[in-house]
Amino acid sequence: MSDPILSLSAVYTDIAQYHILQGVDLVVPRGQVTMLLGRNGVGKTTTLKTIMGQWAAKSGQIQFGGADITQMATSARARAGIGFVPEDMGIFSDLTVAENMALGCISGPLKPERKDWLLSAFPALATFWEAEAGNLSGGQKQMLSIARALAEDRKLYLIDEPTKGLAPAIVSTMAAALRELKAQGASILLVEQNFSVAKALGDSAAVMDDGRVIWTGEMAELATSKDLQERLMGLSMEAH
């Protein structure tokens, strides 16, 4: 594989006294969607937070766009071009939707064409543009969180369970926006438990267990092999 946008080599992360990441090796190719999968509690979110610098890697190396970012501050990683959509959304309740969106723009105001795209992908945000974000529904907050991360072009997007807890109709809206982002050639590392979304979006997949990546390959291979799914994740995707 030539020129990955991101690679992790033997990354270990402790949280308090717990050894959570135990030698993660992961490669995210440029311009593709890489799914990060695995059972609950195996370290997917911790991997994303370690890439973003919210947890410090105890050892190992994180390379982004050819540079070693292992010791970089989170803000510097964001400026270098990594966008993060955390599972807990990180919405500021007292600010309006518009003000929350402005926080996603590092290099200047939200560009009109980008705003048009995001508001067509997530029409509820247009309706509530001047409303306090704290009053949005859970699904709308999730849309705002994603839209904020997409407010500017990033070299890499880390997205943690964007469809979690969403009603089916909103899952389709979210999946359509991610498909559009993929069509624009974005590089994405995506944690997603909804397998129909994972199958539809993923180019490649990395499956974690016990703080390590235990399998990498084409998403299509994983999606079509019940045996692999059961062996790696203890379940069959068809049932989900």
Ligand SMILES: Nc1ncnc2c1ncn2[C@@H]1O[C@H](COP(=O)(O)OP(=O)(O)OP(=O)(O)O)[C@@H](O)[C@H]1O
């Ligand atoms: N702040 C914390 N303090 C202590 N342990 C933590 C903390 N955050 C995460 N952990 C533990 O780290 C392990 C990995 O958690 P992580 O959230 O990375 O898993 P995950 O694969 O994303 O799980 P899920 O699919 O359930 O979201 C879990 O055992 C979790 O309990």
